[in-house]
Amino acid sequence: MASPPQSFPLDRSIFNETLYSRLRDFWLAGVPQDATSPPWEAIQRWFGPGMTQEQKDALDRSCHSNFGEALNALGPEKLALPAFESYEDDLGKAEIISSPLLKEVREAHSESVEGGAKRLLSLVVLLDQMPRNIYRDLDGLGLVYGHYDRLSFSLLRSSMKLEPNMMGEDCVKMRPVWLSWLTIPFMHCEHLPSHELYLKYARATRQIFHEKNDTAAVQYLDRNIEFELKHIEPLEKFGRYPHRNAALGRKSTAEEEEYMKSGATFGVTQQKKVEQEDEKKDDPKDEL
Structure with a gap:
């Protein structure tokens, strides 16, 4: 039987510093x-x-x-999240939803802010990126959006309440690559205030590197900001990403159906009533 987050025990044979280091080494290889x-x-x-x-x-x-076992250990058949009502509701419950993972970040953060950022980065990569490379069919996309994204979103929002806030510290704001992956759950959520947070941190770091005349960093951040703004467009129009409707069991409106014929689906291919993910486009994707 699945356990609620408050009483969910992490399997220490899986969730340990070895896993967290492997996640960072794997995803940031060569960086x-x-x-x-x-x-x-x-x-x-x-x-x-x-x-x-x-x-x-x-x-x-x-x-x-490398990481399917860790994802499965946090799957809905083992970790039972409260029913989704709204993003605002999840924000109010963020510390509960993310509690077993937040403890991991809090522990590392208590030793050093950079250690907390590393731990959070590892867990965000696990929860946000690994599912998007592992679960590609319709049922899998439902898991991505309805389970793992809720965990990563709640964990990021909860972790930002730790003092000092990692996002404002040099260990993050002076590392654009870290910042972009730490905040990626904001780009993937259907919550406009969180998208504004993504832009806030990205633009602040861009300004720093603009003043340093670091052209490569500015170009990297500009590309991320460009795609963040593209993600905001359907949210402002519909309040949600229409291309997720099938995976989440939501009925598309006629306007959404028309939009999906030519509008941004961020790498998720629309095939009548079936969404299939093609994650390897040349552009950053919603399912990045």
Whole structure:
């Protein structure tokens, strides 16, 4: 029987510093810790430009073989989240929803802010990125949006309440790559105030590196900001991402159906009533 978050015990044979280090090493491979922008090889791995389908499939298999066990250990058959009502409701329950994982971040944060940021980065990569490379069919997308995204969103919002807020510290704001992945749950949520937070932190860091004349960092942040603004467009129009409707069992309006014929679906292909995810487009995707 699945346990609620408050009483959910993390399996310490899985959830430990070895896992957290492996997640960072895997996702940030080839990116020096203090890099202000990622090398091309990392951009290829994350976003897929120039990769063959075979290479993309190999990355998916690697995500599954390395981290599928950890994801399954947090799946809905083991960790029972409260029924989703709204993002505002989840915000009010964020510390409850994320409680077993928040304890992990809080513990690391109590030792050092940078340690907390590293722990949070590892868990966000696990909850936000690994599902998007592992679960690609309609049922899988429902898990991504309805379970793992709720965990990552709640964990990020709760972790930002820790003092000092990691997002305002040099260990994050002076590392654009870290910042972009730490805040990616905001880009993926259907909650406009959280999108504004994404823009707030990205623009603040952009200004820092603009003043430093770090062109590569500014270009990297500009690209992220550009795609964040594209994500906001359907939310302002519909209050949700229409391309998620099928996976979440939501009925699309006629206006949404028309929009999906030509509007942004961020890498999720619309095929009548079936959504299939193609995560390896050249652009950052909603399912990034």
